[in-house]
Amino acid sequence: MEETISLRELFQVLRKRLWLIVLIAIIAATVSAVISFFILTPVYESKTQILVNQAKSDEQLYYNTQTVQTNVQLINTYNDIIKSPAILDKVIKELKLDGTAKSLSSQIQVTNAQDSQVAQIVVKDTSAKRATEIANTTASVFKKEVPKIMNVDNVSVLSKATLVESASPVKPQPLLNIAIAVVVGLMVGVGLSFLLEYLDNTLKTEQDIENLLELPVMGVITTIKDVPKATNIQRPDLTARVPQRGETLGS
Missing domain, CATH: 3.30.70.1130 (EIF_2_alpha)
Structure with a gap:
């Protein structure tokens, strides 16, 4: 069976794991900023x-x-x-x-x-x-x-070369490094999202069942929640005397 993926499905995958893509981009930018500002020696x-x-x-x-x-x-x-x-x-x-x-x-x-x-x-x-x-x-x-x-x-x-008091280093360039890290982080996040979606073989919707079995879905059993117990229902008095033959109720 040949499988085709529409553009809409691709966007749905990205939307579902948007948090992962943004998180990886933020982590990459943070790591790049720390390395550029605090670890690398200015040249x-x-x-x-x-x-x-x-x-x-x-x-x-x-x-x-x-x-x-x-x-x-x-x-x-x-x-x-x-x-x-x-x-x-x-x-x-x-x-x-x-x-x-x-x-x-x-x-x-x-x-x-x-x-x-x-x-x-x-x-x-x-x-x-x-x-x-x-x-x-x-x-x-x-x-x-x-x-x-x-x-x-x-x-x-x-x-002759002159010394400038406010000379700026030629490297590292923190802003450029952070921008590159964000782009790389986004690419890694998108790639990881599609990989997780590819490895996920669970059935979540009726459409997944139709695509797998190539049969229409006739019905769906919904989730039945537990009915809460009633607290104000008066229970019958099980100790009441049963009337004998010839007696009437209330006598």
Whole structure:
């Protein structure tokens, strides 16, 4: 027998277990809020920009397209140099940081737009002040060391990272986490509701019997409640004398 479920039945299932769906969504949102506000450590972000550009000589009055393209291609190499121990070991020593160049490298991201001579050094740390110091020191050390490594002096610091007093962490984002938790909670609640409905094989209505037996229901026996005992009914006097033959009642 092929079973079909109408859209109305689906809504009835959701309506019947709406309390379960809402409860799971509330629990998920609460757990997410507690983790975001009280457990996860805030992470701050700081950025600085460097410009890769060969200084113009007195004889060079305009920029050569080939020179610009060469500088753009050098940025990819510089990205690797910035995150190398040759630079980060000096940053750690200068700032007296705990950890290794490898751990510091995981906090640093170097990006640049396509065909751009500007590279951006992004540093993430649990301290906003320390993130700013690492970003500025990394740019400064790289500018100082790149002529020794590449035999070319074409790097300048375009903008330094600044420390904002009311800096907001980039993660965690409590509101976003709570919103995601609510959506996930609703999905889990809906899925669990349909699973419970699928596993429930009890017969509850006349329609369930008709669907199972494919026979019409001829009658229904309703639930009979107990009749309350009467308290004011006068019982007959069982001790009254039975009249003898020839006697009349009342004599």
